[in-house]
Each structure stands twice: as structure tokens, then as C-alpha cells.
Amino acid sequence: MSELKTKTRLLPIPLGALAGVLAAVAALAAGHLVAAFVGLNASPYLAVGNAAIDLTPLPVKTWAVDTFGTADKAVLLTGMALVMLLAACLAGVLSRRKPLAGQIIVGLFGVAGIAAVMSRPDLGQLAILAPFVSVLVGVVVFTWLHRILLPQTYAEPVEGTTRRKFLITGAGVAVGAGVAGLAGQSIGASKDAEGSRATVGRLVAARTAPPIPADADFAKFGTPRFLTVAPEKFYKIDTALVVPQVRIEDWSLKIHGMVDREITFSYSDIRNRPLVERVVTLTCVSNEVGGDLISTGKFIGVDLADLLNEAGVKPGAEQLFSTSVDGWTAGTPVPIVLDPNRGAMLAIGMNDEPLTVEHGFPARLVVPGLYGYVSATKWVTDLELTTWAGRQAYWLKRGWGQFGPIKTESRIDSPSGFAQVGTGPLRVSGIAWAQHTGIERVEVRLNQGPWQQAMLSAEVTKDAWRMWWLDVDVPKGTHQLFVRATDQTGYTQTEARADVVPDGATGWHSVSLDAR
Incomplete structure (x- = not known):
């Protein structure tokens, strides 16, 4: 027996990982609840996410917008959640003997949250309370769950009663975190911008825009x-x-x-x-x-x-x-x-x-x-x-441009790229824009053939796009359609391709099609 007592009892890996995850969830929920009172962006999860957006290099930002479009933030938050989940599991696994490693990992996340909150220009000094409470709750919960699993140092496996106590306590932590998180969300939304919007009533212009034909x-x-x-x-x-x-x-x-x-x-x-x-x-x-x-x-x-x-x-x-x-x-x-x-x-x-x-x-x-x-x-x-x-x-x-004037551009909307179409007349349509300058004409070309002028929609204002269409005779085979616009200064959009950075993309839009 004395030989057994010299061995350190080890935390089972699955339970250790679960303890880390529960502590992380409790920490984030507590921080979110406090943020409801001191500024929603002080929530550690959101603050770190905002900091990640601000610190992301420009090429990565551009890639994210190009790849995910308006879902880029959802992808970021999902990725952060996965990273935090893995870190929480790691915290539990590294704490199989003592809770110190897990406590350090939780503390490092807390420091990151505090730094992120302090960098926010829209938050006051009290906002630091959210990540501070978050890290405090995370360390306390992790230490508490760890002590339940390892009340003493023996080599034999964790007993059934200890497991049950841990699972019951863990369930309580999960429920409490859920309640805190939902309460934070509810309180944070209590400003009720939608309700305030509903009180505005009908907006009537003294100077109305021209009717849209x-x-x-x-x-x-x-x-x-x-x-x-x-x-x-x-x-x-x-x-x-x-x-x-x-x-x-x-x-x-x-x-x-x-x-x-x-x-x-x-x-x-x-x-x-x-x-x-x-x-x-x-x-x-x-x-x-x-x-x-x-x-x-x-x-x-x-x-x-x-x-x-x-x-x-x-x-x-x-x-x-x-x-x-x-x-x-x-x-x-x-x-x-x-x-x-x-x-x-x-x-x-x-x-x-x-x-x-x-x-x-x-x-x-x-x-x-x-x-x-x-x-x-x-x-x-x-x-x-x-x-x-x-x-x-x-x-x-x-690294983006200083002035940002919108460039004269055009787009083919129909047919879509790689469409299969019949031979003969094909109706091609799309949009063109040159805000505050106005579109003068739009031309379409099949392969390397001559440019053909399209029919333009009515000009509502020079500050809005114009639609266009043209019937193009398409023979059998694989083809490429090109479009270009000329604005009312006489400038015709360039064929030269340029990236969106630093001041907007250029180039002719084209679509490929297969005529049968």
C-alpha cells in the first residue's frame, strides 16, 4: 500500500478534456453576461474575434471576402470556436496530474481577452471587467472540477462515485453557463434597436427622387x-x-x-x-x-x-x-x-x-x-x-487607396458562366455602372469578333447602375462572351485586370458557354 501511495493518480483523458471544455464554456458565458452591462463587444469571444479581424493581414482579409463573401465573419467565429475547443481539451489533457497547466492556458486566454478589450475604441474602462470575470470563472471552475476528479493521490482508477459527482457537477456548470450566456444575450439586446426603429414612423421627403420608369x-x-x-x-x-x-x-x-x-x-x-x-x-x-x-x-x-x-x-x-x-x-x-x-x-x-x-x-x-x-x-x-x-x-x-472613386465597370448576368445554350440568336443581358459619371454605352463581343452595341435601359440618375441587353448570333461550339462599358466622359473600361487592392478591380467580365 505504501508503494501505491507514492504514485500520482492520473486524470482520465476524456474526463480531463471535458473539464477543460466546461471551464471554457463557463468562462465565455460569464464574460458575455458581464459584457451585457459594460458593452457587448467586451464579451471575450467577440473582443478576440474583432481583434483578429483588425490584425488579419490585408491579403488574408481579401481572400476571406472573396472566398466566403458575407459569411466571412461566421467562418471566423466558427474557426475561433474550434480553436478554443481544442485548447480547452488540451488544457484538461495536460492537467492529468495537477491543474496548473490548465490554469495557465485559461489565464493566457484571459490575457488575450483583456488585451483585445483594451484595444477597442468603442469601449470604456469598465469593459475590462468582462474578460477579467471570464478568466476568474474559468480558473475557478477548472480547478473545482479537477479537484472533484482527483481528491487524493492513488494509482487506482477514478471510482464510480467520483465520476458521478463530476458528471452531476459538470451538468450543473453547463446549465449555469447556458443560463448566463442567454441572460447576457437577452440583456444585451434589451436596448431593442428594432423596437426603436418601429417608432420612427413614415419618412416623407420634401424633395423626392425622380420616379423610376x-x-x-x-x-x-x-x-x-x-x-x-x-x-x-x-x-x-x-x-x-x-x-x-x-x-x-x-x-x-x-x-x-x-x-x-x-x-x-x-x-x-x-x-x-x-x-x-x-x-x-x-x-x-x-x-x-x-x-x-x-x-x-x-x-x-x-x-x-x-x-x-x-x-x-x-x-x-x-x-x-x-x-x-x-x-x-x-x-x-x-x-x-x-x-x-x-x-x-x-x-x-x-x-x-x-x-x-x-x-x-x-x-x-x-x-x-x-x-x-x-x-x-x-x-x-x-x-x-x-x-x-x-x-x-x-x-x-x-494599404487601401485614399480617395476610392468607383471605376467604370460592367457585368454579364445572363447567360451564366459555362451555360449550355442553343445555336442561333442568344439574348445576353447584364448591368453597367459609373456612379456620378453615368454610362454612355455598353458593348458585347463573341470570342474575338467585333464589338456590338447593346440596348441600354432608361437612365434614372448618373449615380445608379444601368441595365443592358443584346441578341448575339451564336454558332455551334464553345465560346466566350465579353462585355465592356463606356462612361459619359468617353472613357472605356480597360481590359487590363487589376486586383481589388488598393482601389478596386478592373478588367472585362466574360462568361464561357457551350452552344449545341
Whole structure:
């Protein structure tokens, strides 16, 4: 017996791994609950995810958007969950004799959470409580479960009563974590942005957009509808892991920096001003040639220039540095936002309704002719007039271009790539865009044949896309269709392919087809 007592009792690998997972789940749930009171982005899981997005190298970011599109954040969160699961299992396995290794791993995750929270520009000092409580709960729960499994040092296997006690306790930890996590989610959502949105009521413009004619699109030929009415079909690219929940009573817009007078507007200040309505096509700089990160909406709000002129923009101001409620930033050239012919807006509605929460409620920027990364700040809450040297916006720091003008481009929507078609006349259709310049013509070419001019839809505004169609005679065999657009300055889009980085893709879109 004395020889047995000198041997250290070992924790079974499956139970050790389970202890690590339960401790991790309890830690994350506790942190999420505390974050509901100090800022949802202080939740360690979300804070680390946001930090991962901010620290990811530009080529990896571009690859993620190209590969996963709007599901890139879901993929990130899933990947993080798997990494944490494996680390939690490892913590348990390395603690078969003593809990120290597991405690260190839990502590390292806590340090990462604290560092991530401290780096967030949208969180206050109290936000650090969330990762601190998270790591404390994780260490305590892991140590507690470990002691239940190893109450003393004997070489014989864990007894049945100890197993049962561990499983009962573990089940209690799991239930408690579930309750804490759900409570945190419920409290965090109690700001009820959707409920606040419902109180806005109908938005009526004093200056309405021109009516959209019946021939503004060729949907019956395969193009999109002119207006992207369904919010879920309007492209959405941003860095927010969790959609910010902002009530109109909590929202304000501060204009400051190089101005004669600092001004702060409430939502009612904006809502009660004469509203203007404009049709604008928004385009993401990450849109590949032929991509679908482009949509058109009817936006309603106020002229951004009017708000800035009330503050009095000082000479020398070069950029309008806008900040979202979640800390994201963009820089827009001042001459463009002050140009009365440009139509830059602070928008509070889209397609006859208040902005959806996902698309920036209560307010966002809309600047025709510029890619979204320099012009379309959602959940905007701060506008600073400054110089380019004075502040660097989110994407500018990461190597993207400074000004972001949208390039003249076109796309084939029908037929789709690698389609099998019949010989003879084939109807080809698609879209073209050159926001704030306007499309003059669109041409289509079969293989290396002559360019043929397509029929254009009615021009609603130079700030919106135009649809086109053309019947092409297709002989039997494998072929390639090309499209190019010419804008109203006379510029014809280049054949030369360019990547989306640093200021948008270029090149002719083409599709292959098989005629039988």
C-alpha cells in the first residue's frame, strides 16, 4: 500500500478534456453576461474575434471576402470556436496530474481577452471587467472540477462515485453557463434597436427622387431589378462581428475638428429637418470583376453639406473622418462631401422605410461615386473635419487607396458562366455602372469578333447602375462572351485586370458557354 501511495493518480483523458471544455464554456458565458452591462463587444469571444479581424493581414482579409463573401465573419467565429475547443481539451489533457497547466492556458486566454478589450475604441474602462470575470470563472471552475476528479493521490482508477459527482457537477456548470450566456444575450439586446426603429414612423421627403420608369431594368431578360428592395439582398460588408444595437434616443451625431463651431445633432434634429430622397447604387471596393457586391437603393435623409456648413468648415480641412458607434472609421474627401451637385447624404431611411439595423440604423453616410470603404459609414456617430495627415481611417492604415472613386465597370448576368445554350440568336443581358459619371454605352463581343452595341435601359440618375441587353448570333461550339462599358466622359473600361487592392478591380467580365 505504501508503494501505491507514492504514485500520482492520473486524470482520465476524456474526463480531463471535458473539464477543460466546461471551464471554457463557463468562462465565455460569464464574460458575455458581464459584457451585457459594460458593452457587448467586451464579451471575450467577440473582443478576440474583432481583434483578429483588425490584425488579419490585408491579403488574408481579401481572400476571406472573396472566398466566403458575407459569411466571412461566421467562418471566423466558427474557426475561433474550434480553436478554443481544442485548447480547452488540451488544457484538461495536460492537467492529468495537477491543474496548473490548465490554469495557465485559461489565464493566457484571459490575457488575450483583456488585451483585445483594451484595444477597442468603442469601449470604456469598465469593459475590462468582462474578460477579467471570464478568466476568474474559468480558473475557478477548472480547478473545482479537477479537484472533484482527483481528491487524493492513488494509482487506482477514478471510482464510480467520483465520476458521478463530476458528471452531476459538470451538468450543473453547463446549465449555469447556458443560463448566463442567454441572460447576457437577452440583456444585451434589451436596448431593442428594432423596437426603436418601429417608432420612427413614415419618412416623407420634401424633395423626392425622380420616379423610376418601367424600362429602368430588364429583369425579364435576366438582369436584377433596378431597386434592391429586400434588405437581405442588399450587399453587406463590414467589420462588425455583432450588429450594433443603437436606439434613436441614445444616438447623436457630433461634428467637430476644423470647424467654426462644434455641433451635436440628435435623431429628432435630423428627423424633423426637410428630408431629401436620392437613388444611389453602392459598390464595395472588394467587388471582383463580375462580382455581386453592388446594390441600388432609394435613400432618404439630409444633405451632408448642409450639416457641415452649419458647423462652418475651416480652410485646410481635407477629409471628413467618420466614426461608427463600434469604432470603425472612414475618410472622405471634403470637396466631395461639400459639393452640392454630388449629393452626399446623412441617410436615415432606405426604400421607403427607416434604415434596417443591419444597414446602419439609426443613420449612415451615403456618398455617390465613392466605394463604401471611404464613404458609407454605417451607425455613424462622429464626424471630424481634419487633414489626411491628421487621421488615418481603418482601411487606409491597411494599404487601401485614399480617395476610392468607383471605376467604370460592367457585368454579364445572363447567360451564366459555362451555360449550355442553343445555336442561333442568344439574348445576353447584364448591368453597367459609373456612379456620378453615368454610362454612355455598353458593348458585347463573341470570342474575338467585333464589338456590338447593346440596348441600354432608361437612365434614372448618373449615380445608379444601368441595365443592358443584346441578341448575339451564336454558332455551334464553345465560346466566350465579353462585355465592356463606356462612361459619359468617353472613357472605356480597360481590359487590363487589376486586383481589388488598393482601389478596386478592373478588367472585362466574360462568361464561357457551350452552344449545341
